[in-house]
Amino acid sequence: MTRPQHKTSDTVAAYPRRTGASEHEIASQEALALRLAALLGRRFVPDFRPTRNRGEPPPYYVPDRSITSLARAEKLGITRAADLFGGVTPHAFVATKSVTHGVVDAQAKAPQGWVRTLADDLREVVLRGFTAFTLDDAHRAGERLLKDGALRIKPADATAGRGQIVARTLQELRAGLAEQDAGAVRRLGLVLEEDLAEIETYSVGWVRVGKHEASYVGTQCLTPDNNGVPVYGGSELSFARGGFDQLRSLDLSDDERQAVDLACRYDAAVSTAYPDFFASRRNYDVAIGRNAQGEPRAGVLEQSWRAGGASIAELSALQAFMLSPSLKEVAAFTRERYGKDEPAPTSQRYVYRGEDSTVGMITKSGGILEEDDGRI
Template sequence: MKARSKLPGKVVMLDCGTESIAYFEQKRHESLARMIAELKGYEFAGEYDPKCDGTAGLYFVPHQTLIGMDFAAKLGIHTADHLFGGVVPRWFLATKAPVHGLITSDANKPAGWEAGFTSSIADHLLPGYTAFSRQDAYDAGMRLLECGPIRLKDVFAAGGKGQTVARSAAELEAALAQLTTRLSSQWAAVIELNLEDITTYSIGQIYMEGLTVSYWGTQRVTVDNSGDLAYGGSDLNLVRGGFDEAGAIAPTVEAKRAVEAAKAFDCAAQAQYPEIFASRRNYDVGQGHDAHGVFRSGVLDQSWRIGGASGVEIAALRVFKDRRDLSFMRASAFNVYGADAVVPPEAIVHFHGVDDAFGPMLMYTLIAELR
């Protein structure tokens, strides 16, 4: 039996069971949950155990976005003050699916799909479609191929994985064949125009202990232990306040446009699905040129759960809580692959070890500037 905590509450991790979690992700999330417990003055109690923990006095760090308002309520999660992450009413809102509309009004769609969501923010999205059947995905892909190469995405994948570029009908067929293992009730794909020389902006907002911090930054790619491209980290600029404050410190027209796109997506999501609540909101915004040299900019993905930049986010919350004289922080998240990875001085390490499935890895946060 667990001893009763003498601290005002407990931070617990939560496995929602919707997707398997890699070992390195579990350990990274544990590191971040411990940081949150220290920030809140709570006990870190490991994975949630309903037989021992109950629901009173708990702050949850779910591995995934929580799906279902009733499910969250049974855990005592009613507002953004109760978790690091978010709660959504429908399964597809926890995936990449919401970033595009359907190819036709009568296309396959899950219960709860709101057609007005993406149409209200069309200027902030890339040309593309979301499909909930293989036939709709093929039809969408063939239509987009008239404009140039397309990118097909597994809506459940993260970290740059599960994506294929197709330049012909045959390549589209081959890419779709890789997605047929999903349950038919949750089969979904995103098909969008492919961008060359893409810059991926990371725009986000976090809330905890009455403090709101927002940021803009860019992502890096690296090569993983299999030789494939993977998420390599993010370089972020964080300020007290909301998306307007983040936009105010963005130095270029492109960066400001990325912040505006994220803000528009966030507002539209809240308007169309008012049940959503989240203490962590992150949006990937891609900018680049299509095959005809036309500049494009659009939201690629939304994340209302713990993510790759969360080490920086939690470090910023801790800094701004302890130092009321500070209003700006520049920091970076790093994912380094290989056995020869070296821990830099002053790094906040979240994982340094070997994942049997992914090999040796180092994941850390590094604060570069405070003012």
């Protein structure tokens, strides 16, 4: 029996979008959709809604979050990685930090679809930590971790480092857990993880858009937001044309090679545990630092299977490879800064600059990293 041919569209849509997305989030999603339309030779359709386009082939989707239901993805016409920029997971928790760690013991609560054996497969590629789906389980997990030093409480779906709390004592653990929403913990989980010192955070990723493919490794930086809280400030990334084998052929540092190895092992373990998962964009944050005893530690912090902070750099690199067929490697960056003192980026690098209703004044930019550029 011949399978029906996959219908293709000549459009790209910034959709789905979460309710309540702020101005800079909407601008970033649409900037990515415009660049993806150029890469694919398609047309960007603003304000796309499926109800307005019934009977037409589905667009290439650029969602602002991973799509966390196979049924919803199929309803949209998404059945393979080539149908979107991002990923599709079979359960909501798989798209969050929660999947990185196991629960504290056999009595701990876990949602339907939770693969308990994944924790053993990830043990050597992540930091010490646990995921909890009740605040009682989180307290027991925190007590165990505090025996070896400070821990970090991490809401499962928070981004840019926001909402994280460091606890060094039982009193601080109780106070940190008291700030968590019990309903959100039951639905998506809460991560408790050892806190590292002298930390460097690496981004490792792979992306495929149409026939264009690239992989990369680089470092992230922090910047103060409008409240003075350190948050994600951007990335400097080294790209290779092709997959991780091509990335490993670049002149990488030992730490970069370790970060790539850990990310690849993490990706393989999660893909085996959840075989229905698929993605065209895979990004992993890898921490290298020292634990409370001063010993070197390294591990994957979390994954991102959606348009993310590094995506403008990813698409800039893919465009460079498309325009120069002989080009094998390139450096690209993303930059996010808060406040009114940040100068406006050039038009080629512009993503957003304005007073955002959620985070305040923010400027976002990205592109190919030139030799005369300073640090991000």
